[in-house]
Amino acid sequence: MQTLFLTLVLGLIAILQAQANPDLYKNVLGRWYLKAEIADKDVSEKNVEVVGPMTITALEGGNLEAKNTILMNGQCQEVKLVLEKTHEPRKFTAYGGERHVFIERTHVKDHYILYCEGQLKGQQVRMAKLVGRDSESNEEALEEFRKFVEDTGFNPEKIFIPEQKEACTPEEV
Structure with a gap:
């Protein structure tokens, strides 16, 4: 009887998770702009000057690919x-399971928080990013991000708001 109950509960959990993910996939695919970010350690090797929009696409098996261009030390990089x-x-993993990425909805329409934790260059690192569908600043979304930052133990004074650019092309350098 206990085995049957456990099987039913696990089956129900699997069904609920399967139902939760399609909405997430539908809502997160497409173009996103980085509104703000924070990390608990200095993780950049180089100076990021400008970021372009990020595109999230669906891959086989329910995986996602996030892609964007950045201008770092005068060079465009994808x-x-x-x-x-x-x-x-x-919840997703990246880099062979070394990092865990959580996609959290905000209460502000078309804004999500991407929270990442895991190993980077041999040390434990946590990062969070606020993304939105347009490049315009949204104070309500930024305030919710600040609260998330505080609630997860980050120093809100270290929030970085990057310069936005529609695209980074090598000809600009």
């Missing part, structure tokens, strides 16, 4: 990241 689906809704 950055790609594959987010591998897990059994938990809104």
Whole structure:
């Protein structure tokens, strides 16, 4: 009887997770602008000057790919990241499981928080990014991000708001 109950509960959890993910996928695919970010350690090797919009696309098996261009030390670079689906809704892994990425909805329409924790260059690192569908600043979304930052133990004074640019092309350099 206990085995049957456990099987039913696990089956129900799997069904609920499967139902939760399609909405997430539908809502997060497309173009996103980085509104603000924070990390608990200095993770940049180089100086990021400008960021372009990020595009999230669906891959086979429920995985996602995030891609954008950045202007770093005067050079345009394309950055790609594959987010591998897990059994938990809104949770993905990256870099062979070394990092966990959580996609959190905000109360502000078309704004999400991407929270990442894991190993980077041999040290434990946590990062959070506020993204939105347009490049305009949104004070309500930024305030919710500040509260998330405080609630997760970051120093809100270290929030970085990057310069936005529609695209970064090598000809500009």
